[in-house]
Amino acid sequence: xxxxxxxxxxxxxxxxxxxxxxxxxxxxxxxxxxxxxxxxxxxxxxxxxxxxxxxxxxxxxxxxxxxxxxxxxxxxxxxxxxxxxxxxxxxxxxxxxxxxx
Numbered sequence: 001x002x003x004x005x006x007x008x009x010x011x012x013x014x015x016x017x018x019x020x021x022x023x024x025x026x027x028x029x030x031x032x033x034x035x036x037x038x039x040x041x042x043x044x045x046x047x048x049x050x051x052x053x054x055x056x057x058x059x060x061x062x063x064x065x066x067x068x069x070x071x072x073x074x075x076x077x078x079x080x081x082x083x084x085x086x087x088x089x090x091x092x093x094x095x096x097x098x099x100x101x
Contacts (some may be wrong), residue, residue: 002048002049002050005050006033006046007033009033009050010033010034010035010042010044010046011033011034011035011036011044012033012034012035012036013031013032013033014031014032014033014034014070014073015029015030015031016029016030016032016069016070017029017030017073017076018030018069021061021065021069022043022045022059024057024059025043025045025057025059026045030045032044032045033045033046034066036066037063038063039062039063040060040061040062040063041060041061041062041063041065041066042058042059042060042061043058043059043061043066044056044057044058044059
């Protein structure tokens with residue numbers, strides 16, 4: 001129920017991997033809400049009750065930078081997909097075994 005209220009107030013929900021782009025929100029895998037405007041994208045990290053303002057943190061990005069962050073995150077997800085990682089590991093093992101024989 002809170003998730004629906006937050007999406008109405010703050011925008012689209014994203015689970016995104018942040019490095020140092022938004023230090024007040026934090027780094028690592030974060031759940032944020034983003035509302036895209038004409039020139040700016042507003043990222044909101046809000047924990048708990050939507051009616052309380054104490055857990056709300058806002059960061060503003062240019063729309064171009066936000067699009068770049070989304071693209072980098074998609075590349076990160078694709079690169080770390082479990083099937084892709086397993087495929088790479090199996091290739092490395094195969095190469096290692098074939099060199100020894």
